[in-house]
Amino acid sequence: MALIYLDDNDPWITEYDVCEKLYDDIMEQLNQRQSKPKASLAFASLSANVRIQMNQYSDHILQLKKKIAEALKLRLITVDEAERRTRQIEQLQSNYVKIKRFYDLKMNPTGSERPSLFGNSSTAFADGGTVGWDDQNDQSDNNVSIADIKSQNQAALLEQERGLDELYKVITRQKTIAQTINTEVDHQNEIIDDLAEHMEQTDERLIDGTRQIRFIDRKDRTCGYWVVIILLFISIICVAVV
Numbered sequence: 001m002a003l004i005y006l007d008d009n010d011p012w013i014t015e016y017d018v019c020e021k022l023y024d025d026i027m028e029q030l031n032q033r034q035s036k037p038k039a040s041l042a043f044a045s046l047s048a049n050v051r052i053q054m055n056q057y058s059d060h061i062l063q064l065k066k067k068i069a070e071a072l073k074l075r076l077i078t079v080d081e082a083e084r085r086t087r088q089i090e091q092l093q094s095n096y097v098k099i100k101r102f103y104d105l106k107m108n109p110t111g112s113e114r115p116s117l118f119g120n121s122s123t124a125f126a127d128g129g130t131v132g133w134d135d136q137n138d139q140s141d142n143n144v145s146i147a148d149i150k151s152q153n154q155a156a157l158l159e160q161e162r163g164l165d166e167l168y169k170v171i172t173r174q175k176t177i178a179q180t181i182n183t184e185v186d187h188q189n190e191i192i193d194d195l196a197e198h199m200e201q202t203d204e205r206l207i208d209g210t211r212q213i214r215f216i217d218r219k220d221r222t223c224g225y226w227v228v229i230i231l232l233f234i235s236i237i238c239v240a241v242v
Contacts, residue, residue: 012067012068012071015060015063015067016088016092018060019057019061019092020092022053022056022057023092023095026057026099027099029046029049029053030046030103033046033047047103050103054099054100057092058096060092061089061092068082068086
């Protein structure tokens, strides 16, 4: 039975290409790591990235295996195609082994050099057991790696402590600024309350002044009326006398 997907749209092929690209990225980073000192920060950063990508690479391989099984079950691919893809996955697995060896070579370089320096010391005492240089050097490598890990952890803790100290200083400054702002707000509220009180007093004075002006105005008008009445009364008397 023919494939249901074209090569350009087949999700299996797409994921396979992603897996190959991931392999190239990992090898490139491992080559970069070769030029870095083992105790350097760049070496540690590249090692961490490689470990993450190796896990991703392994997950991709598992997904590719599952997809082959599912495609066979649904009859989306032929048996021959499934075998071809299985061989491709075996090549990916072989590449993973290469990556792992390349990664471990830099992490434990003395292990790869012992056969050329000391020969097969573990088999030299085949009749009496395997006691030789390998066990002793492996123990020293473990001690060195543990010491490196401890030093890295201590450096990380010191960095965290410095970060916490800086954060404490920032929080303290922010607290001081907040207290200053709160004091200023209280002062401004007091000023606003005083202004409101003065405004009320001014309103009362304006009302009293308006009342006085109205009273004086009415009083002035009454005086004028009396003057007119008196003049008219005098005029009437004069006309009557004449």
